[in-house]
Amino acid sequence: MKKRWLCGTMALVIGAMAMAGCSGGNSSSSASAAGTEAADSGSSVDTSGAEMTIRVAHVCGTGSPYDYGANAFKKLVEEGSNGRIKVEVYAGDMTTDEVECVEMVQNNNLEIGWVGTGALGGFVPDLGIFELPFLFEDEDNVNKALEGEFGNSLLEQLSAVDGITGLGFHEDGWRNILTKDKTINTVDDMKGVRMRTMQNEVCVATYEALGATPVALASGEQFTGLQNGVVDGTDNSALYAVADGYIEVVNNICDIHHYYSSGIIVASSKWYEGLSEEDQKLVKESAIKAGEEQRAWFLENDEAKIAEYEEKGYTVTRPTDIDAWKEKVAPVYDKMYAAHPTWEGLVEMVRAAK
Incomplete structure (x- = not known):
């Protein structure tokens, strides 16, 4: 990605x-x-002790x-x-x-x-x-x-x-949700939001499960897509959003950490x-x-x-209803387990790593 x-x-x-x-x-x-x-x-010779x-x-x-x-x-x-x-x-x-x-x-x-x-x-x-x-x-x-x-x-x-x-x-x-107009406080706020996503089966299924409308856009199209209203929001880390410039056309950051890249x-x-x-x-x-x-x-x-953009006046939300978000996307796991049988065992490894 x-x-x-x-x-x-x-x-x-x-x-x-x-x-x-x-x-x-x-x-x-x-x-x-x-x-x-x-x-x-x-680059394929024995380099033992050699510069x-x-x-x-x-x-x-x-x-x-x-x-x-x-x-x-x-x-x-x-x-x-x-x-x-x-x-x-x-x-x-x-x-x-x-x-x-x-x-x-x-x-x-x-x-x-x-x-x-x-x-x-x-x-x-x-x-x-x-x-x-x-x-x-x-x-x-x-x-x-x-x-x-x-x-x-x-x-x-x-x-x-x-x-x-x-x-x-x-x-x-960690990817967060960045929106132009709508503030995301709870999972219910995702309903109807047109979210930019990659053309990826997991990402599309996730936003559909959250009640949003996934819209496939190339990474380089995010700025104009947000600016022109093709999409209402996108997701990424703050560092990438600043680097790619589209932080300037959003007003809200939902610090949700729903994806880890x-x-x-x-x-x-x-x-x-x-x-x-x-x-x-x-x-x-x-x-x-x-x-x-x-x-x-x-x-x-x-x-x-x-924190810097919050000080600049951006609205930063930190949802507390994380369990509700997870409940909404639970069917995505079932769907992906059916398509990728090995994933269930890998997820169990992640859950055990605490």
């Missing part, structure tokens, strides 16, 4: 935050040289949440190897298409990709489970699930795909399997740690952004 970022805008947004220094000193101008160096060194450069690519701009995580990984690997291993982060300047990024990793043309689960659903259909509403209770539940049986099961499925190794999870944020750090299997055991461990542990740091960073900064 990952959208293409407005790279320059996001850099300004995150740059204004207290934790803005996430570009890690890397610049896109070094992309060509770094790529040549990595290619010359060969090397790891290229990490994502589709977002410098300073974006993805970039924060990728640069956290860079710092961990470089410090953990005492500078023997260099990490070059490509913030939207190697590719702007996540599927292409995954294919580059799979074909061993890129060591590591920082991507959303939507780009991997074609390889592992079970990753579509992240679209289920209210799948996770809170950030603690997310962390325990991703670091436990649930996350391991998904990473194992992904790593069984030829050419891809799943290293760990990062975050694409995840991402995965993927590595080229050919490259990763050619590393020494020590370097594999360093790369894997650094990816997991970077994902943990980025998840905490995302939550803190997204909440700060909501």
